[in-house]
Amino acid sequence: MFETTGTVIGNVVTTPVRRELPTGESVLTFRLGSTSRRRDAAGEWVDSGTLFITVTCWRRLAVGVDASLRRGDPVIAHGQWRTVEYRAKDGTDRRELELRAYAVGPDLSRCTTAVTRNSEHGSGSGPVSLIRNTCTGSSAEERARVSEDQGDARAVQSASSDRAETQPVDA
Known part of the structure; x- marks a missing residue:
């Protein structure tokens, strides 16, 4: 009802991992890095920090991403923002930002691709x-x-x- 959605443009920074759940559903996760850029005082472009998020894809989207994207690919991901809370191996409580993707695709401003329709x-x-x-x-x-x-x-x-x-x- 009060879903917060957003779009992130960046690069796949980990190899996408696909799993099959006991229910038969596919789920795929990967980390996406989005680096903002700005001009410095000399007018040169410099990196200004990187946002790392976990992208989770379900069902047919998981199958499509698994067949199409690899580590290093430029992508656009759109979906619902979630905060995932968990306890790390060292016993500390952690929070991680996750994007439950509705759509993921190549960033065609930085690459080209051929489309194969299912x-x-x-x-x-x-x-x-x-x-x-x-x-x-x-x-x-x-x-x-x-x-x-x-x-x-x-x-x-x-x-x-x-x-x-x-x-x-x-x-």
């Missing part, structure tokens, strides 16, 4: 199907192509016939 949930058909956009064309064209009651479907079909086949999105 199609593990089969394909739907008919006007009730949800369609994921391809990299070309607009989402309005895709919605019009799926819904029979929106515009002239023949015009949309012919305008987008040269594009790659779209993939369904599971609801």
